[in-house]
Amino acid sequence: MARKMDRRRFLASTAAAGGTVLISACGGGSSSGGGGGDSGAARPAIGKEPGNLSVYEWQGYEAAGTKAQTYMKVPGKSYVDEFGASTINYTAFQSDDAAVAKVLSGAQYDLAHPCISYVRDWVDKGLVQPFDPSLLTNFSQLDPEVLKAGQVDGKQYWIPWDSGYSSIMYRTDKIDPADATSWNLFWNPKYSGKISMWDGFTTPLVIAGLVNGVSNPYDMSDSEIEAAKQKLIEQKQVNKFYWKLEYDDMQPAFKSGDIWVTYAWPNDYNDMLAAGLKTGWLTPTEGQLAWYCGFIMLKSSQNYYHCHKYVDSFIGHDACVDLFNSFVYASANTTVKKSDLQIQGPKYPKAYALPAAADALRIGDPNRLAAPVHLEQFIPQRAAYQAAWEEVKAS
Amino acid sequence: MNAAAGRIARGILSGYFLLMVVFLYAPVVVLVIFSFNDNTTPTLPLAGFTTHWYHVALGNDLLLAAVKRSAAIAALNGVAATLLAILAALALSAPRVFARPAVTALIMLPLVVPYVVLGVGMLVLLKTIGLEQSLASVLFVHVVVSVPYGVLVILPRLQTLDPSIQEAARDLGAGEIAAFVRVTLPLILPAILSSYLIAFTISFDEYAIASFLVPPGHDTFPIFLYSNARTPGLRPQTVAIAGLVIAVSLTLVVAAEIGRRTAERRLEGV
Amino acid sequence: MSEAHTDGRRRGFPRRRPWRPGRAWLSVPVTAYLMAGLIVPIILIALYSVHLLTNLIFPPAKFDLDTWKSFLPYLHDGTSVYFDRFKTSMAITLIVSTVAVLAAYPLAFYLAFVAHRRRYTLLLVLLAPFFVSYLLRVYAWTVMLSSDGTINSILVELGRAKGHPVEWLFHSKFAIGLVLAYSWIPFVALPIFVVLENLDKRILEAAEDLGANRFTTFRKVTFPLSLPGVIAAFVFVLIPTTGEFVAPSLVGGSDDSMFGNFIQDSFVNTTDWALGAVMAVWLMAIVVVLIAVSAKYLTADLRGPAR
Numbered sequence: 001m002a003r004k005m006d007r008r009r010f011l012a013s014t015a016a017a018g019g020t021v022l023i024s025a026c027g028g029g030s031s032s033g034g035g036g037g038d039s040g041a042a043r044p045a046i047g048k049e050p051g052n053l054s055v056y057e058w059q060g061y062e063a064a065g066t067k068a069q070t071y072m073k074v075p076g077k078s079y080v081d082e083f084g085a086s087t088i089n090y091t092a093f094q095s096d097d098a099a100v101a102k103v104l105s106g107a108q109y110d111l112a113h114p115c116i117s118y119v120r121d122w123v124d125k126g127l128v129q130p131f132d133p134s135l136l137t138n139f140s141q142l143d144p145e146v147l148k149a150g151q152v153d154g155k156q157y158w159i160p161w162d163s164g165y166s167s168i169m170y171r172t173d174k175i176d177p178a179d180a181t182s183w184n185l186f187w188n189p190k191y192s193g194k195i196s197m198w199d200g201f202t203t204p205l206v207i208a209g210l211v212n213g214v215s216n217p218y219d220m221s222d223s224e225i226e227a228a229k230q231k232l233i234e235q236k237q238v239n240k241f242y243w244k245l246e247y248d249d250m251q252p253a254f255k256s257g258d259i260w261v262t263y264a265w266p267n268d269y270n271d272m273l274a275a276g277l278k279t280g281w282l283t284p285t286e287g288q289l290a291w292y293c294g295f296i297m298l299k300s301s302q303n304y305y306h307c308h309k310y311v312d313s314f315i316g317h318d319a320c321v322d323l324f325n326s327f328v329y330a331s332a333n334t335t336v337k338k339s340d341l342q343i344q345g346p347k348y349p350k351a352y353a354l355p356a357a358a359d360a361l362r363i364g365d366p367n368r369l370a371a372p373v374h375l376e377q378f379i380p381q382r383a384a385y386q387a388a389w390e391e392v393k394a395s
Numbered sequence: 396m397n398a399a400a401g402r403i404a405r406g407i408l409s410g411y412f413l414l415m416v417v418f419l420y421a422p423v424v425v426l427v428i429f430s431f432n433d434n435t436t437p438t439l440p441l442a443g444f445t446t447h448w449y450h451v452a453l454g455n456d457l458l459l460a461a462v463k464r465s466a467a468i469a470a471l472n473g474v475a476a477t478l479l480a481i482l483a484a485l486a487l488s489a490p491r492v493f494a495r496p497a498v499t500a501l502i503m504l505p506l507v508v509p510y511v512v513l514g515v516g517m518l519v520l521l522k523t524i525g526l527e528q529s530l531a532s533v534l535f536v537h538v539v540v541s542v543p544y545g546v547l548v549i550l551p552r553l554q555t556l557d558p559s560i561q562e563a564a565r566d567l568g569a570g571e572i573a574a575f576v577r578v579t580l581p582l583i584l585p586a587i588l589s590s591y592l593i594a595f596t597i598s599f600d601e602y603a604i605a606s607f608l609v610p611p612g613h614d615t616f617p618i619f620l621y622s623n624a625r626t627p628g629l630r631p632q633t634v635a636i637a638g639l640v641i642a643v644s645l646t647l648v649v650a651a652e653i654g655r656r657t658a659e660r661r662l663e664g665v
Numbered sequence: 666m667s668e669a670h671t672d673g674r675r676r677g678f679p680r681r682r683p684w685r686p687g688r689a690w691l692s693v694p695v696t697a698y699l700m701a702g703l704i705v706p707i708i709l710i711a712l713y714s715v716h717l718l719t720n721l722i723f724p725p726a727k728f729d730l731d732t733w734k735s736f737l738p739y740l741h742d743g744t745s746v747y748f749d750r751f752k753t754s755m756a757i758t759l760i761v762s763t764v765a766v767l768a769a770y771p772l773a774f775y776l777a778f779v780a781h782r783r784r785y786t787l788l789l790v791l792l793a794p795f796f797v798s799y800l801l802r803v804y805a806w807t808v809m810l811s812s813d814g815t816i817n818s819i820l821v822e823l824g825r826a827k828g829h830p831v832e833w834l835f836h837s838k839f840a841i842g843l844v845l846a847y848s849w850i851p852f853v854a855l856p857i858f859v860v861l862e863n864l865d866k867r868i869l870e871a872a873e874d875l876g877a878n879r880f881t882t883f884r885k886v887t888f889p890l891s892l893p894g895v896i897a898a899f900v901f902v903l904i905p906t907t908g909e910f911v912a913p914s915l916v917g918g919s920d921d922s923m924f925g926n927f928i929q930d931s932f933v934n935t936t937d938w939a940l941g942a943v944m945a946v947w948l949m950a951i952v953v954v955l956i957a958v959s960a961k962y963l964t965a966d967l968r969g970p971a972r
Binding site: 401404405408409411412415416418419420421422423425426429437438439440479480482483485486487489491492493496498499500501502503504505506507508509510511512513515516517519520523535536538539542544547548551552554555556557585586589592593596599600602603606616617620621633634637640641 | 688689690691692694695696698699702703704705706707709710718768771772774775776779780785787790791792793794795797798799800801802804805806808809813814815818819847850851852855856859860862863864865879893894897900901904905907908910911925928929932933938945948949952953955956957
């Protein structure tokens with residue numbers, strides 16, 4: 001039993017590494033229907049598909065009109081109107097790494113919502129099938145530069161949607177402005193015990209790499225990884241705790257004054273300003289990190305056309321405007337301009353987004369990804385990064 | 396009657412018991428107080444009384460469905476795990492058991508296996524034999540992890556039973572099964588009840604295993620609780636649900652006590 | 666002395682081997698069930714630990730002991746951070762277990778000997794808060810312990826912590842110990858209570874009749890007879906706590922991750938399960954040894970001659 005499984009896994013993985021040719025050969029042997037590949041002829045029409053979508057999502061991003069969605073009004077709405085809220089099942093995941101690991105261990109879904117640096121992980125492990133952009137009416141509105149990150153061998157495996165920056169959020173009434181210029185703030189002994197790094201698997205290594213001045217923090221050599229690891233072990237001395245859950249441990253700790261300096265996203269900045277805290281958003285000299293997350297279609301999905309309709313209902317102009325209004329996130333849709341958004345002021349006195357947080361997101365700014373910003377990328381040495389981070393925590 | 400403790404010792408013990416009850420209830424009581432607090436963050440000073448969070452929680456179908464699912468799995472788990480635990484305890488209390496240390500180790504093993512290992516291992520197993528994730532698979536593994544607790548509670552009780560009582564039943568002509576049902580079973584009933592309650596609680600509360608085996612769209616309560624990482628403002632609702640769970644369990648406690656007293660009175664009346 | 670007592674009670678009955686309801690074959694269903702639900706999944710995980718199963722694309726699955734070698738410090742030069750973590754976690758676990766048993770014993774004693782008819786009610790009172798989700802209870806402690814939490818607010822109000830909240834309360838080893846002990850005390854009280862409650866009260870009366878004072882009776886009779894329950898209780902806490910990960914991750918600080926956290930992380934957050942599998946198998950092996958050692962207490966015949 002174990003032997004057979006090894007063989008199958010081995011075949012699947014070499015196939016994935018070698019490209020898509022072997023995948024279809026392999027798929028022909030083990031499963032009947034049209035697996036990956038482009039053979040559209042064998043694919044059943046939308047009316048013949050099972051139609052019950054199973055979506056592996058971050059909690060909070062469910063389609064508008066489903067019971068789970070209590071904030072957003074537009075994203076997903078057109079799909080729900082057409083097919084009904086009860087045809088979608090959601091399962092929540094807490095991290096990209098967890099999502100890949102769980103699907104690898106056998107969990108099955110139609111769609112998932114990973115972030116930009118993980119696209120290649122899904123593709124390389126042979127877990128996904130490509131989208132057909134011609135089936136997405138809003139595809140042409142998406143940022144071509146970001147779309148590139150979702151392409152492998154000319155096929156579009158990932159459709160970007162939500163976006164934001166990652167940087168340091170800090171208390172302006174506690175931190176000397178002279179200290180708030182660089183990612184180095186995480187290492188500043190003056191604020192020992194008031195600092196919280198994200199328990200972010202590979203992200204702390206990227207940050208340490210930036211501080212160490214490596215040429216590409218997403219593709220560090222073994223010695224650079226080791227140096228970043230040592231840097232983070234040093235950081236541990238001043239770190240109060242590694243936060244795991246944005247709303248459950250990081251935000252409460254920041255609000256209560258347990259921490260003054262933390263890794264965060266602009267929506268957190270918005271929440272803390274709204275809570276009346278004197279809060280700053282750092283633009284480090286080494287550059288902020290920029291991220292996009294988006295949709296992938298799992299290889300086991302029998303709902304090819306439903307998946308396209310679902311994704312399309314999220315990436316349109318109105319959906320992306322509502323994404324900002326509900327959560328203070330940017331998006332991959334280039335048609336969204338700052339004037340479309342509801343930002344608190346005379347025009348929208350009750351809006352969720354505050355001007356400072358909206359500015360931090362730089363929506364509509366054509367240079368929002370320009371240097372020194374680092375757009376997140378695939379990390380070829382992900383396992384080594386993960387292992388180094390675990391060792392930091394264990395040291 | 397008071398061979399075990401004198402008046403002073405009894406006083407000290409009562410005081411200690413009271414203190415521990417305060418310690419055990421304090422966080423829960425604080426949680427309940429904040430569930431009525433008109434503020435999204437649980438900090439002092441209190442902002443004012445509201446039942447808003449309860450209305451929101453009771454109107455949240457997903458949350459309620461998750462609670463119901465967990466309660467159903469937990470109830471079934473209590474029955475299945477306790478039955479297996481009774482059999483296991485009876486087996487281990489036999490004078491001679493084939494490979495007793497091995498059997499004991501096997502039964503106690505689930506206590507030590509990190510739950511995540513069982514969750515992942517079962518998911519890999521399901522995939523190998525071509526099955527999908529299901530609530531049944533969650534229940535299946537919950538029984539595995541609950542059995543040792545049942546045995547740990549029932550076995551010591553069996554071993555402290557006075558054999559002469561059972562011998563007497565046998566001497567009076569009762570068959571083996573009749574002697575067990577009429578004599579042994581009532582004597583170990585408190586342990587069986589404890590075992591059921593523990594198994595229920597373990598399952599109702601279990602996150603790591605369920606996180607791997609719950610099928611899409613069928614969250615159990617702990618999964619629901621832990622997965623609201625990205626939704627602001629959900630906390631007060633879940634706190635309200637906690638308040639309700641506490642109320643239900645305390646009601647059960649009172650009901651159990653009334654039932655016991657009634658039964659006792661009836662027995663005395665005979 | 667107890668012999669005379671027993672003989673008196675037994676007069677008139679023929680002596681024979683005590684009858685017990687147990688039958689060894691009753692272990693068949695539970696053994697079969699655990700084989701399917703426990704042993705098979707464990708074997709699959711063990712295969713990951715020696716790279717016979719893998720999630721990685723490269724290298725492909727092939728028998729390999731490298732991960733074992735890097736984990737066990739005896740098999741290579743230098744240190745193993747994970748093995749050091751294992752040792753500190755065991756130390757924390759031992760402390761928590763000891764504290765929980767010491768705190769729970771008087772509770773069990775109270776229930777068994779002082780509470781009389783209310784004992785089951787009071788036992789349920791002890792257990793009732795534990796129907797609330799563990800996650801929520803840990804969350805409740807974060808509400809109590811944080812800088813603007815309930816305890817600090819009260820301390821500030823009392824003037825004990827002027828302007829400076831007590832920070833070691835939260836994200837610290839203290840917090841982990843507190844939450845774990847808190848969680849286990851009622852469950853620990855249970856097995857001790859069960860044993861104490863079933864003690865033959867006449868033995869205690871006999872001791873008193875023979876002139877022993879209550880403390881001597883406790884020391885020489887009650888406590889030794891309750892030892893199986895105490896040991897069961899100790900094992901009860903010790904074993905699950907070795908795999909604990911929720912409390913360290915929610916109330917611990919940067920340096921307070923326990924062994925269970927690394928096992929959890931390995932399976933949940935990383936794609937290479939080999940190290941997690943090694944640590945899981947190691948933990949299971951250690952605890953199996955612990956159980957094997959304590960098995961004779963767990964199944965000891967209380968009626969046998971005093972040791």
